[in-house]
Amino acid sequence: MKLNIQLFGALPFRRISKTAKRQRRTHLKKSAPTTTTCSNCGAVVAPHRACTKCGFYKGKEALKIKKDEE
Numbered sequence: 001m002k003l004n005i006q007l008f009g010a011l012p013f014r015r016i017s018k019t020a021k022r023q024r025r026t027h028l029k030k031s032a033p034t035t036t037t038c039s040n041c042g043a044v045v046a047p048h049r050a051c052t053k054c055g056f057y058k059g060k061e062a063l064k065i066k067k068d069e070e
C-alpha cells in the first residue's frame with residue numbers, strides 16, 4: 001500500500017531528539033508577575049489597577065472596599 005503524501009502536509013525532516021527539545025525549552029520560563037506597592041496603604045498590588053485592599057488609585061478612592069466585620 002502506497003502512502004498518500006498529500007494527506008500529511010509539511011512534516012519535520014527528522015525527529016527532534018530529547019536533548020535538543022530540552023535544550024530549546026530551557027529558555028521557556030515563567031516570569032514573576034510585576035507588582036507595585038499601594039501609595040495609600042503599602043500593600044502589594046498589580047500596576048495600573050486600584051488597590052484591592054483599600055480601593056485607592058492615584059491618591060483617590062476609586063473603589064468602595066467593604067471592611068471585614070470583627
Ligand SMILES: [Zn+2]
Pocket residue numbers: 038039040041042043051052053054055056
Ligand atoms: Zn492600598
